[in-house]
Amino acid sequence: MHGLVLITSSGEKQKRNAEHKRCKPCQNVQMMRGDSEPFEVKEGKYGAGAFAVRDMPKDTYIGEYVGELRTPNEAFQESFIQKYRDLNYSFALLEEPQAGSAQRNSWAGPIVDSHYMGNATRSLNHSSNPNCEAMSRFVNGEPRVGIKTRCAIKKGEELLMDYGEIYWAQNATDSSSIKP
Numbered sequence: 001m002h003g004l005v006l007i008t009s010s011g012e013k014q015k016r017n018a019e020h021k022r023c024k025p026c027q028n029v030q031m032m033r034g035d036s037e038p039f040e041v042k043e044g045k046y047g048a049g050a051f052a053v054r055d056m057p058k059d060t061y062i063g064e065y066v067g068e069l070r071t072p073n074e075a076f077q078e079s080f081i082q083k084y085r086d087l088n089y090s091f092a093l094l095e096e097p098q099a100g101s102a103q104r105n106s107w108a109g110p111i112v113d114s115h116y117m118g119n120a121t122r123s124l125n126h127s128s129n130p131n132c133e134a135m136s137r138f139v140n141g142e143p144r145v146g147i148k149t150r151c152a153i154k155k156g157e158e159l160l161m162d163y164g165e166i167y168w169a170q171n172a173t174d175s176s177s178i179k180p
């Protein structure tokens with residue numbers, strides 16, 4: 001199965017709790033309110049891409065990565081269609097293995113698939129030097145994924161995030177999937 005990858009770990013959870021206490025404004029609240037930052041979707045190097053329409057500081061909340069929640073098994077079935085179209089909109093929540101464990105990252109929960117029901121955040125393309133990042137939050141007990149800037153971004157720049165190693169390992173046979 002292939003998909004965009006979001007790592008959650010105990011370190012991440014501690015960071016998240018600390019962020020929650022600082023709340024300026026709290027990103028859970030931004031998700032609940034449905035806040036979003038405007039950006040433009042237009043043709044880029046890898047099909048549609050998302051581009052900043054104004055300068056944004058680091059940690060700007062861009063919006064929620066919305067989609068259908070799928071089980072890993074459902075996502076596996078769906079992945080054949082997405083692979084055929086060479087467009088994969090599945091966002092998996094992964095858990096990091098315990099320190100010292102030989103186990104690889106494993107699927108931890110539902111997969112957010114924006115292929116059929118999504119919003120413009122599904123247009124963010126991949127870069128190994130990203131200017132945006134995903135964050136997972138439990139909002140009223142529901143797993144949700146938001147996108148925020150990880151550095152200051154200038155108007156006109158493409159918004160990019162790192163899809164993660166597994167995505168590219170699983171797509172390695174596709175000649176069009178060239179990791180930049």
Ligand SMILES: C[S@@+](CC[C@H](N)C(=O)[O-])C[C@H]1O[C@@H](n2cnc3c(N)ncnc32)[C@H](O)[C@@H]1O
Pocket residue numbers: 046047048049086087088089122123124125126127176177178179180
């Ligand atoms: C979440 S979608 C991003 C939006 C997509 N470009 C579109 O036109 O809808 C992910 C897909 O974009 C393409 N893509 C994104 N970043 C890429 C990159 N760095 N290199 C090659 N293809 C990329 C791949 O086809 C991938 O399956």
